[in-house]
Amino acid sequence: MAARSQEKTNKRNTEDISLKIKALGEKLISQIEAMDNPHLDIPIRGSANVHFDESQQKIILGDKMAKRSLFNVAHARRFMQTMLVASYVQKDLLANELTATLRDLYYAKKHTIEGTKEDTIDEQKESDLAIVDFEVALETFRERLNLRAEPKGRMAGNMTVEDRVRDKVDLIDLSKMGSGGWSVPSIVEQINFKKVDVDYVLVAEKNAIFDRLNEDKFWQKNNSLIMTTAGQAARGARRFLQRLSTELKLPIYILTDADPYGWYIYSTMKYGSMALAHESERLGCREAKFLGMSISDIEHYDLKAVTIKAKEVDIKRAQEMKSYEWFKYKEWQTEINKFLDLKIKAEIQSLSSKNLQYISNTYLPEKIKNQDFLP
Amino acid sequence: MADKNDVSEEQLSKEFREYSVAEFFKRNRQMLGYSGKIRSLTTIVHEFVTNSLDACEEGEILPEILVELEEVAAAKREEVIASGDGGKALFEIPQEVLEADMYEFYSNGIMLQNKVDYSIKTERKGKESVKVIILKAPLPVGNTIIAKYATGHIKVSVEDNGTGVPKKNVGQAFGKLLAGTKFHKRKQKRGQQGIGAAYAVLFGSMTTGKPTHVKSGIGDGKVYECDLSIDVKTNDPVTTNEKEYAGKFRGVKVTCEFAEVGYNKSEYSVYEYLRRTALANPHAQLTLIEPTGNVVVFPRSIKEIPQKPKAALPHALGMNVSDLMDMISSTKARSLSGFFTTEFSRFSNDKVKELEALTKIDFKKTPSSLQWTEAEKLVQQFQKVKWIAPEVDTLVPIGEEQIKKSLTSLLKPEQLKVVERKARVFRGGIPFLVEAAVAFGGEAGSTLGQEGKGVEILRFANRTPLLFDAGNCAITEAVKTIDWNRYDLKDIDHQPVSIFVNFVSVYVPYTGAGKLAISSEEEIVVEIRNALMECAREVSIYIHSLQKLADQEERRSIFMRYIGEVVACLHDITGVSKEKLKDKLSKIAKDRTALLEAKDESEDELNSDEDLGDSAEE
Numbered sequence: 001m002a003a004r005s006q007e008k009t010n011k012r013n014t015e016d017i018s019l020k021i022k023a024l025g026e027k028l029i030s031q032i033e034a035m036d037n038p039h040l041d042i043p044i045r046g047s048a049n050v051h052f053d054e055s056q057q058k059i060i061l062g063d064k065m066a067k068r069s070l071f072n073v074a075h076a077r078r079f080m081q082t083m084l085v086a087s088y089v090q091k092d093l094l095a096n097e098l099t100a101t102l103r104d105l106y107y108a109k110k111h112t113i114e115g116t117k118e119d120t121i122d123e124q125k126e127s128d129l130a131i132v133d134f135e136v137a138l139e140t141f142r143e144r145l146n147l148r149a150e151p152k153g154r155m156a157g158n159m160t161v162e163d164r165v166r167d168k169v170d171l172i173d174l175s176k177m178g179s180g181g182w183s184v185p186s187i188v189e190q191i192n193f194k195k196v197d198v199d200y201v202l203v204a205e206k207n208a209i210f211d212r213l214n215e216d217k218f219w220q221k222n223n224s225l226i227m228t229t230a231g232q233a234a235r236g237a238r239r240f241l242q243r244l245s246t247e248l249k250l251p252i253y254i255l256t257d258a259d260p261y262g263w264y265i266y267s268t269m270k271y272g273s274m275a276l277a278h279e280s281e282r283l284g285c286r287e288a289k290f291l292g293m294s295i296s297d298i299e300h301y302d303l304k305a306v307t308i309k310a311k312e313v314d315i316k317r318a319q320e321m322k323s324y325e326w327f328k329y330k331e332w333q334t335e336i337n338k339f340l341d342l343k344i345k346a347e348i349q350s351l352s353s354k355n356l357q358y359i360s361n362t363y364l365p366e367k368i369k370n371q372d373f374l375p
Numbered sequence: 376m377a378d379k380n381d382v383s384e385e386q387l388s389k390e391f392r393e394y395s396v397a398e399f400f401k402r403n404r405q406m407l408g409y410s411g412k413i414r415s416l417t418t419i420v421h422e423f424v425t426n427s428l429d430a431c432e433e434g435e436i437l438p439e440i441l442v443e444l445e446e447v448a449a450a451k452r453e454e455v456i457a458s459g460d461g462g463k464a465l466f467e468i469p470q471e472v473l474e475a476d477m478y479e480f481y482s483n484g485i486m487l488q489n490k491v492d493y494s495i496k497t498e499r500k501g502k503e504s505v506k507v508i509i510l511k512a513p514l515p516v517g518n519t520i521i522a523k524y525a526t527g528h529i530k531v532s533v534e535d536n537g538t539g540v541p542k543k544n545v546g547q548a549f550g551k552l553l554a555g556t557k558f559h560k561r562k563q564k565r566g567q568q569g570i571g572a573a574y575a576v577l578f579g580s581m582t583t584g585k586p587t588h589v590k591s592g593i594g595d596g597k598v599y600e601c602d603l604s605i606d607v608k609t610n611d612p613v614t615t616n617e618k619e620y621a622g623k624f625r626g627v628k629v630t631c632e633f634a635e636v637g638y639n640k641s642e643y644s645v646y647e648y649l650r651r652t653a654l655a656n657p658h659a660q661l662t663l664i665e666p667t668g669n670v671v672v673f674p675r676s677i678k679e680i681p682q683k684p685k686a687a688l689p690h691a692l693g694m695n696v697s698d699l700m701d702m703i704s705s706t707k708a709r710s711l712s713g714f715f716t717t718e719f720s721r722f723s724n725d726k727v728k729e730l731e732a733l734t735k736i737d738f739k740k741t742p743s744s745l746q747w748t749e750a751e752k753l754v755q756q757f758q759k760v761k762w763i764a765p766e767v768d769t770l771v772p773i774g775e776e777q778i779k780k781s782l783t784s785l786l787k788p789e790q791l792k793v794v795e796r797k798a799r800v801f802r803g804g805i806p807f808l809v810e811a812a813v814a815f816g817g818e819a820g821s822t823l824g825q826e827g828k829g830v831e832i833l834r835f836a837n838r839t840p841l842l843f844d845a846g847n848c849a850i851t852e853a854v855k856t857i858d859w860n861r862y863d864l865k866d867i868d869h870q871p872v873s874i875f876v877n878f879v880s881v882y883v884p885y886t887g888a889g890k891l892a893i894s895s896e897e898e899i900v901v902e903i904r905n906a907l908m909e910c911a912r913e914v915s916i917y918i919h920s921l922q923k924l925a926d927q928e929e930r931r932s933i934f935m936r937y938i939g940e941v942v943a944c945l946h947d948i949t950g951v952s953k954e955k956l957k958d959k960l961s962k963i964a965k966d967r968t969a970l971l972e973a974k975d976e977s978e979d980e981l982n983s984d985e986d987l988g989d990s991a992e993e
Contacts, residue, residue, distance in 0.1 A: 025948035032959050037967060038941075070941060070960075071934050071967045080937040083944035091947045114939055 010190060014094050017144050021090045024138065039069040040082065040137045043278065050277045052325035057286040059272040059326065061136070068133065081130035082137070084109040084120060089134070093146040097166065099187065101148055102128050136278045143187045143235070153237035154181035154207075156214055157225030160195040174225070181214060184227070186236040193248060200251040201225040201244055202291070202364070203233075205265050209255065209348050209359070216360035222368075225250070233269050238283040241269065245287045252285055253368065258293035259310070259345035260317040260336075263327075266290050271326045290374040291367055295338040298346050301363065306353045307344040314345060329375045400577055408843075409578055412637030413644055416444075416529060417842065419579075419636070420645045422572040423533035423629050424652060425839065426548075428659065430537025430627065435680050438659040439536045442649060444638055446666045447528040456480075456522045459514030466520065468495070468506045474635065478524035480508065487520075526634045528583055529666065534628035539593035542619070549576050549589055549629065550603050550612020573605065575631065580604050582634035586615065590628040598622035638666050642821070643842050649673060650785070651833055651840035655773060655877055657781030676784040677777050684881075688720035690765040691757040692805045693882025696750050703742045703750070711745060712738040721763040730756055764804035765881065772810050772879050773838060782814050786873055789816030792913035793875075796906050801898040807880035809899075811906035813872065815864075815914045820871035828871035834893075835877040841891060848892035850876045853903035862908075862915035863922065872914075876903055927968055934964040 024040070031038045042065065043049065049062040070079045088105055092098070100108070106124040113120055121127045135142055142149070159174045163185065171194065174182050185191075202224050204210055210228035213219065219226045225244070229237050244250045254269060256262030270288045272280025298307060310318075321327050322336045339345070351359045366372075404410060408418030420442055431438035452475075457466035472478050473495075480487045487493050491511075498507045514520065540548050549572050576587045586602040601617040640646045646663065653661050653673030660675040689702070708714035715722045715738070731738050733756045736749050773781075775795040782791055793812040800806050821831035834841040834850045845851045854874055859867040884894040893899065942956045 021948060025945055028945060029949060029951055029956070032956060032963065035959070035963055035966070037963065038960075070937065071964055073930050073933055076933050076937050080940045080944075083941050087944035087947035113936060116936055118936065120940060 013144060013189075014097070014146075017138070017140060018090060018094045020138050020140070021086055021094075024086065037069045037071045038079075039067040040079070040133070041065045042068050042133055042137050045132070045136065045275075045277065047274065050274050052271070054325070057271060057326075058280040058284050059274060059277050060280055061277040068137075078126075078130060078133065081109075081121060081126060082133045085127065085130045085134045089145045089147070097146075099146040099148050101150070102131060105131070105147065132276075132278075141279050141282055143189055143239070148186035149235050151183060151186040151236055152231075152234035153184040153227060153229050153240075154210060155184055155225060155227045155240075156181040156210075157201075157219040158195075158197040158223065159193070159225055162192040162194055164190050175220075179211070179214060181210065181226075181228075184234075184237045184240050186234065188236050188240045188243065191240070191243075193243075196248055196250075197223070198225045198250065199223050200253060200368070201227060201241065203227045203229060203241065203252060203254045203269070203288075204348065205229050205231060205233075205254075205256045205262060206348060212356075213360055213364075216357055218360045218364070221360075222365065229265070229269070232265055235279075235283060238269055238285065241288070242283060242285045245285050252288040253291040253373070254288055255291050255348060255364075256293065257345065257347045258295060258298055260314050260321055260339070262293070263290075263332075263335075264317070264321065267321075267324075267326055291364070291372075293346060293348060294335050294374060295342065295344075296335065298344070298350075301351070301354075303346055303350050303353065304344070306350040307346045310339065310343040310345050315340065315343065331374050335374065400574065400581070407574055409574075411643075412635060413639060413641060414843065415578070416531070416633070416636040416638060417643060417645050417648050419531055419575040419631075419633060420533065421648060421839075422575045423531075424649070424661075426572050427533060427535035427537055427627065428652075428656060430535060430539070431659070432681070432683060434538035435683065436537060437675065437678065437680060438656070439662075440659060441532075441534045441662045441664070442645065443530075443532045443534075443664040444645065444666045445530040445532075445664075447530050447632060451523050451525040454522050454524075455519050457508070457514060457520040459516050459518040461516045462513050464510040464513045465498075465507050466510075466514075467498075467500070468508050468522070470506075472522045472524045473506050475524035475526040478522055481521045481523060482514070482518055528632045528634050529636050529638060530630065530632045532628060532630040534626065536626040539625050540589075540591045540627055541593055542591070542599045545589055545591055545599065545601065546603065546612030546614055549573055549587060550605050550614070572629070576603060577605050577607070579631040579633050582636075583632045585632045587629060587631040590624065590630075592622060592624040592626060594625040596621055596623070598624045646671065648840055648842055651835070651842070652838075654781050654785055654833060654875065655835045655838040655840065657773070657777050657784075674784065676780045679777075681773070681777075682771050684771045685766075685769045687766060687769040687881060688718060690720045690762070690805070690882070691715075691722060691726075691760075692762055692765070692802055694754055694757055696747070696754050699750050699754060700745075700747065703745055706742050708742055710739050711736070711742055714742045720765055726760065726762075729760055733760070758802065762804050764800055765806055767798045767806045769881050770798055770806060770808045770879050772808055773877055775810070778810060778812055778875065778877075782812055782873070782875065786814050786819045787817040788814035788819045788873070790814070790914050790917040792910040794906050794909045796902060799898060799902050801884070801896050805880060805882050805884075807878065807899065807902075809902050809906045810875075810877040810879065811903065811910055812875040813907065813910035813914045814875070815918065816871050819873040827869065829869055830867045830872045830874065833873055833875045835875075836883045836885075836890075836893060837879055838877060841893070844886070844891035846892075847886050847895070849895040849899045850878070850893060850903055852895045853900045853907060856900070857904060857907060857911070859911070862911035863918040864911070864915070874907065876907070878903075931964065931968040934968065935961065938964065 028038045043061050044064040044066045045061065049064040050059060051062060052058070053060045068075050068079050068082065070076055085105065088109055092108065093100055103124060106121060106127045109127065110119060110121045112118070131142060131147060135145065155174055156177050157174050161172050161174065163170050163172055172182060199222075202213070202218075204213070204226070205228070207228050207230050210226060213226050218224070227237065227241070233241075241252055245252050254266045256265050266288070269285055271286070272284040276283065298304060318336050318339050322333065327333070327336065348359070351363050354362070400407070408421070409415045424440060424442065427440050428438055454469065454472065456468060456472070480493065489495070493508050493510050496507055496509060497504050508520070579585060579587055586604040588600070589603055590598065590600045592598045597619055598621070599617070599619045601614045604613050605611070606613050638645060646665070649661050649663050650673060653659065657676040658678065658680055661673040663671040665671065702718065703714070706714050706718060708717060712724070712727045715727060716724060727738050730736070730753065734749070734752050736753065772795055775793050778793045779791065782788065782793070791812060791814045794810070796809045796811075798806050798808045819831075820828035822828060832845065832851060832854055834845065834848055841848065853876075859865070864870050864872060878893055878899070884896060884899070886892045886894045938957060938960045942953050942960065945951060945956055946953045
């Protein structure tokens with residue numbers, strides 16, 4: 001029953017987007033009929049139009065719009081590429097109920113323009129940027145356009161979900177996924193939560209930590225879900241976390257290295273990013289909390305002996321982050337200042353210097369019990 | 376002054392006194408312009424053409440000059456270059472053998488094979504290097520090696536319609552070295568550059584052993600012809616085969632055969648020399664018959680005969696030692712003071728006293744007793760004394776309109792700017808005037824073969840082209856110090872540009888006796904620079920408008936390029952007919968590019984990708 005309704009929703013989404021694209025095309029045609037310069041209205045995505053919304057706790061796109069015109073030397077090529085994206089999504093993907101990767105699109109639409117020696121797309125970066133243009137112009141996101149990114153991220157824990165590949169429906173028990181865990185797909189819109197029996201979600205930025213916790217049966221012992229993002233979180237993982245947080249009201253605790261890059265990974269999951277500010281709404285997980293590791297952790301757990309000297313780039317990054325609106329919390333400013341002061345950083349694995357299971361048996365339970373988090 | 380030819384004029388005159396004519400010529404060949412086959416031919420033509428132009432000017436005649444070059448097969452020459460002594464196998468080869476177009480070696484009447492019977496190597500002989508022939512075996516006693524060699528000749532004939540040379544002066548004009556009348560008359564004349572037509576005559580007889588044929592008519596119904604050569608011992612003309620007959624011919628035709636000369640169309644060639652002569656003498660019609668028989672006409676572009684330069688007495692500031700000694704040798708004055716006050720301009724008795732005090736030379740003595748060293752001292756002091764400047768009205772420029780006409784007709788440029796500047800002075804008082812032009816596009820610029828067009832600098836002194844020693848010339852220096860980027864002529868070395876400069880003065884400050892380049896005196900370089908920059912400004916405006924047009928063209932092509940793709944996509948999305956969309960879009964593109972001429976993109980539109988914040992996704 002639920003499966004059928006989900007299928008219906010998906011179909012309706014597809015039709016909605018398809019109509020939106022058609023409307024956009026018709027708008028361009030009416031511009032052409034009126035002998036006007038055909039153009040798309042696209043929100044500006046530069047730093048001038050990206051800011052932090054205090055009340056929503058999100059990095060969002062402002063309302064500054066720009067015209068992307070065909071007959072403008074600086075825009076012509078990108079306009080053409082955006083149209084290539086539009087036709088590919090409409091005609092090849094949505095109409096056939098197929099999904100594709102960004103690279104698929106790149107190869108599908110790359111060809112030599114007739115009568116010239118110029119290619120429609122030189123590098124994938126160009127079509128990727130055209131995709132972003134198209135998403136924001138349609139006020140949607142790429143998953144709705146049946147475009148998927150590389151999946152990244154694994155999970156394990158007491159939860160059962162239902163996933164589908166076109167008309168094939170699978171029931172997946174995340175507690176029976178062995179040593180590797182369940183791989184979070186790049187599109188998670190179609191996933192239904194079935195049986196959920198956990199108290200919180202623990203996210204680590206590193207595969208190694210996930211494997212450690214899985215081996216230590218951490219999720220079983222602590223009645224939780226564990227997840228690895230394997231570095232900067234992919235869109236699928238971020239969206240899935242948001243759904244766990246908003247739909248299931250599960251607390252999300254995030255564990256990263258004690259350095260500016262780790263902290264930035266956390267902030268992206270929570271507030272969104274500058275580059276994808278238009279998707280913070282869908283990808284941001286405002287309730288997420290920072291569990292560790294902080295410079296204070298290094299002091300508190302006496303890890304000074306196993307720290308690494310901070311590099312020039314780390315320091316530069318920290319100085320930049322200090323000025324970000326979303327790092328303006330007193331606690332974060334203290335952490336960043338400590339970092340700039342001591343010029344040291346630490347990996348999560350530094351906890352292994354105590355003993356291998358110190359993280360599972362002592363560090364994490366202690367932190368969670370004391371609610372020792374950063375905002 | 377060109378590299379190794381660095382001989383001062385003083386030295387030249389001294390040597391001329393010390394050696395026989397032929398030896399003098401051999402020693403100074405290079406400096407006299409007879410180095411290299413191409414250049415030698417250009418020098419020969421230059422000497423004759425210059426005389427022709429001067430003769431026409433003298434008679435106020437529109438010049439019509441015909442230069443004909445004809446290749447003549449040369450007779451073989453033979454020379455015994457070695458006699459055997461039974462032991463030696465290595466012999467020096469005379470230079471003229473190896474420089475010939477073909478040579479063969481014979482021994483006992485049998486032709487020797489290179490690499491089989493002999494080889495040729497370079498050996499050091501004292502400080503010089505010589506070529507030697509090395510035989511496989513020593514040359515037996517009694518045997519000789521005979522070199523048979525031949526060099527192709529070029530027969531040069533130059534014919535004009537000038538005043539002609541009177542019969543009694545022919546020998547003097549063509550057969551006596553350093554005897555031209557131009558050393559005595561201080562006019563702004565082309566002929567000052569030439570070392571003299573007589574050297575060409577000498578060069579011909581030295582290289583081919585043949586005399587020069589002269590035909591002359593002064594318009595009195597009689598034509599005079601003779602063969603002429605120079606007695607190298609006495610420096611006297613020798614005329615043979617003289618004849619005189621009734622005829623209407625007026626002008627001069629000189630014909631002479633030369634070896635060690637060559638013809639091509641390079642920067643230093645006869646072709647280029649005549650082309651440039653035509654540019655600076657738009658009233659002259661020049662015709663060149665190339666050795667191939669091809670006829671090149673540089674047509675007359677104006678019919679006005681240029682104003683005759685006013686004869687003026689020489690001014691001390693423009694003197695050099697050899698000119699001064701020449702004047703001394705022919706003066707009729709009885710004292711030095713008389714000589715200077717009567718034969719020079721602005722040379723007062725006060726100046727005589729002043730110079731007497733400065734040089735301690737007795738100005739009461741006869742001019743002929745003036746020593747070379749004393750003349751040197753005088754010339755040095757001339758530069759230090761304050762003079763009343765020479766008259767300016769002796770300067771005769773080509774004229775702005777005339778240059779415009781001639782450059783337009785010969786270069787057909789897309790854009791041309793000519794300026795004629797006011798007269799200025801250098802060295803504290805010598806008047807000079809600069810005429811300059813910059814021509815862009817059309818046939819302007821030099822051809823760089825595969826690479827297309829490049830800049831060409833057309834240098835002139837009193838209308839005479841300066842082809843050689845460009846690197847030491849004030850004109851080249853002025854061109855090089857200008858920042859051409861500022862005038863939209865980026866990378867000027869590869870632009871279709873002709874830069875024309877005519878330096879006009881009664882005293883052209885050449886860098887040396889070779890008269891190849893103008894000395895880079897500050898006032899001159901600055902003036903040429905200013906003139907050229909004035910021209911460049913105008914050309915820059917034109918180039919700028921061209922670039923704007925090209926930008927527009929580029930813009931249009933960018934717009935048109937993507938229409939096909941956009942139309943296909945819109946068709947995919949909406950199903951609207953491709954043809955209809957394509958027509959409309961093409962029309963909009965055309966309208967837009969026309970519209971954009973006046974105004975640029977409106978401000979609410981994005982002009983760079985940066986504005987859209989295209990940082991890579993993390």
